[in-house]
Structures are given as structure tokens and as C-alpha cells.
Amino acid sequence: MSIMQKTIDFYFDFGSPASYLAFTQLCKIEQELGCKIHYKPVLLGGIFKATHNASPMTVPAKGMYVMQDLNRYAALYEVPLVFNPYFPINTLVLMRIALGLQLYQPNDFLRFVTSVFDAIWVSGLNMGDEQILAERIAVLGLDLTSTLSLKDNSQVKDQLKEDTSLAVQRGLFGLPTMFVNDEMFWGQDRLSFVKDAVQMEES
Numbered sequence: 215m216s217i218m219q220k221t222i223d224f225y226f227d228f229g230s231p232a233s234y235l236a237f238t239q240l241c242k243i244e245q246e247l248g249c250k251i252h253y254k255p256v257l258l259g260g261i262f263k264a265t266h267n268a269s270p271m272t273v274p275a276k277g278m279y280v281m282q283d284l285n286r287y288a289a290l291y292e293v294p295l296v297f298n299p300y301f302p303i304n305t306l307v308l309m310r311i312a313l314g315l316q317l318y319q320p321n322d323f324l325r326f327v328t329s330v331f332d333a334i335w336v337s338g339l340n341m342g343d344e345q346i347l348a349e350r351i352a353v354l355g356l357d358l359t360s361t362l363s364l365k366d367n368s369q370v371k372d373q374l375k376e377d378t379s380l381a382v383q384r385g386l387f388g389l390p391t392m393f394v395n396d397e398m399f400w401g402q403d404r405l406s407f408v409k410d411a412v413q414m415e416e417s
Contacts, residue, residue, distance in 0.1 A: 314364030
């Protein structure tokens with residue numbers, strides 16, 4: 215009898231620094247535990263609107279604390295983190311392209327995700343600038359015209375809306391959020407519990 219590979223559903227938006235931190239560690243967890251990450255691009259703004267939630271950055275004192283805490287975790291994880299000077303970031307185009315690649319060019323999806331997270335939260339680039347986005351696409355060796363056209367693809371736009379709505383129905387109110395089976399974990403500071411849940415499933 216074959217043993218099913220354990221999976222982690224990872225909901226993310228490029229505009230979330232905590233999503234970036236979770237991403238850097240989930241790649242390691244995937245290798246360490248032999249599980250599979252199911253990447254779920256969604257719109258954080260849409261989730262906030264549907265759940266009447268808001269970014270902690272809208273409260274100055276809370277925003278300062280959150281950034282200090284994120285820096286602590288970046289140091290713990292031994293990964294770079296630069297607060298993007300263009301924050302808050304409109305990631306609609308980026309999320310559409312990511313989902314489009316996931317649908318139509320899955321072999322390029324993870325390279326694009328890695329590149330965009332790096333551009334925003336390591337290099338501090340303005341990824342809302344189409345010229346800068348075009349340069350990142352070129353570095354990846356992707357066709358510029360077809361890649362940018364994904365932002366206007368009706369199937370991609372509809373799918374991103376639907377996936378965001380389904381995420382809210384599943385209980386999401388913020389990002390990053392991970393699921394192991396039906397158990398939800400919110401925040402990059404819950405990754406140890408994610409690992410525990412995967413390992414419990416394997417035992």
C-alpha cells in the first residue's frame with residue numbers, strides 16, 4: 215500500500231513580510247520532512263476587506279512592534295529582511311502573474327515567487343514599477359510579453375478572486391496562513407506547530 219505524501223497549504227501575498235519569512239522556512243521544511251507545499255496565491259487586501267480586518271501597520275505602535283518582531287525572526291531564521299520603502303505595496307499585478315504562471319507555466323512559478331519576494335523584502339525594490347518588474351522577468355529568462363499579459367487574463371483574474379473568496383470561507387483573516395489537513399496556522403511564528411502537525415500525521 216502506497217503512503218500518501220503529507221502536504222502543507224501555504225496561503226501568501228507578496229506584500230506581506232511575514233509571508234516572505236514563512237516562505238524562506240517552508241522551503242526548508244519541505245526538504246527536511248519530505249512533505250509537499252501547495253502554494254496558494256491570494257489577495258491580502260481582499261481577505262482584509264471580507265473579514266473587516268486591517269494591517270497592524272495601520273496602528274503606529276503596533277506596526278513598530280511587528281517590524282521589530284519580524285526582524286527578530288529574520289535573525290533567528292538567518293535570512294535578510296529589509297522593510298520595503300514603498301510599503302504598502304499594491305500586489306494585484308504580481309499575484310495575477312504568479313497565479314498565471316502556476317496555471318500555465320508551473321515550472322516557472324516557484325522561480326518567479328522567489329524572485330519577487332527577494333525583490334521586495336531583500337532588495338527593497340518598487341515592484342509596482344512595470345520597468346522594474348520587466349527587469350526581474352528578463353533576469354528569469356521569461357518571455358516579457360506573455361508573462362505581463364497574464365495580469366489581464368480573464369481566467370487568471372477570476373481564479374484569483376475565487377481563490378481569495380475560498381480562503382476566507384476556509385477561515386483565513388490574515389497572511390501567511392498554513393493548513394495541515396484541516397488544522398489552520400496563522401503567522402510565520404507558527405511554523406514549529408506546522409512541523410509538529412506534519413510529523414504527527416506521519417507517525
